[in-house]
Amino acid sequence: MxxxxxxxxxxxxxxxxxxxxxxxxxxxxxxxxxxxxxxxxxxxxxxxxxxxxxxxxxRESEIALAGIGTIDPLGVDGNTDRSSTDDRVGTGTRQGAGDDLTDPTNAGNNPTSARRADDVDRVGQAILAYLHAAPTSWQIMLSPPDGGPPGLRERLDMGRAYARVIGAGHLSHYAGVTVDPDGPTQRLLLAAIEEIARLHLADRRTYPDELVLSYLRSLVDWATAVEAPHAST
Missing domain, CATH: 1.10.10 (Arc Repressor Mutant, subunit A)
Structure with missing residues (x-):
């Protein structure tokens, strides 16, 4: 060999x-x-x-994250520059020109519940596709860091910070207010999404795709309801 x-x-x-x-x-x-x-x-x-x-x-990070940045923020169509994972972690590639994912005026305010559910399903299905393409790699990425190599916690923190920025952009769009990526709503939302992803990867029969999407819709509805009242304060 x-x-x-x-x-x-x-x-x-x-x-x-x-x-x-x-x-x-x-x-x-x-x-x-x-x-x-x-x-x-x-x-x-x-x-x-x-x-x-x-x-x-x-190796597993490269496998798991390959292409994941091509998931559009806020339903941007294929004719618009798509964001990349590399942009958000500072390697210098492009984000869509002029995009401000935390600006609630971007792509319209307060979409209807049906539109929001469609958007969440679209993004959720894309995330599921990445999980299914490299399930073992994602299990490793979502594993507790205890016993991991030096720099693992920092790498995970960077990935979560990136995910919170993307999530806050979606949530700002839904709630019609600017949502803090580092605020409690976004942190709780990401933690819950990570947990349902772990359960799905461990047992796809018990936690099938549609159940994951159902939880994702409910979680986003909850987060939107928490943040939306802030618009009147």
Whole structure:
């Protein structure tokens, strides 16, 4: 087996352990035994456990997030520049010209409940498609960070900050007010969405797509109701 193939094999083994049992369950000895190879070969590839886990996180993050930024904010059509994940985390690619996702005047104020449900379903179906395209990678991304590599918490915090900005843009549109991405409503909404995503990935039969979408609609309705009264204060 080539060094490249061996590296991929070892990462696959570590990936499966993390997905099933969490980061803390991974050890060099366990990965080597599962391969099966000598521990020295694992050290040769990754230097130490931290190196193995960092390489795993980088690979799975790239797989999970590939293309996710193409989910339109606020129902922008295909003729308009689409935002990218890279823009929001500062790598310099484009966001749609002039877009202000937290401006409630963008794309119209206070859509009807039916329009809001349609928009939530559209975005929810796109999110489900990404979860289904890389379920194990997403299980890792949504796993508790205990035992994870250095920088994991910071990476997760960055991802959540990005998700809150996008979510606040949608919620501002629905509620007709500017919603704080770091406020309690958006934080609670994201935490609930993450939990239903974990449940769905763990057991799609018990938590099917339509149930996920139903929860998403209800959560957005709740968040909109919480924020909308602020317009009159």
């Amino acid at each position: 080539s060094a490249t193939d061996r590296r991929a094999q070892l990462l696959d083994i570590a990936r499966d352990i993390v997905a099933a049992e969490g980061f803390a369950a991974v050890t060099i000895e366990r990965v080597a035994r599962s391969a099966p190879v000598a521990r020295a070969l694992v050290y040769q590839q990754f230097v130490d456990l931290s190196g193995l886990m960092t390489a795993l996180l980088e």
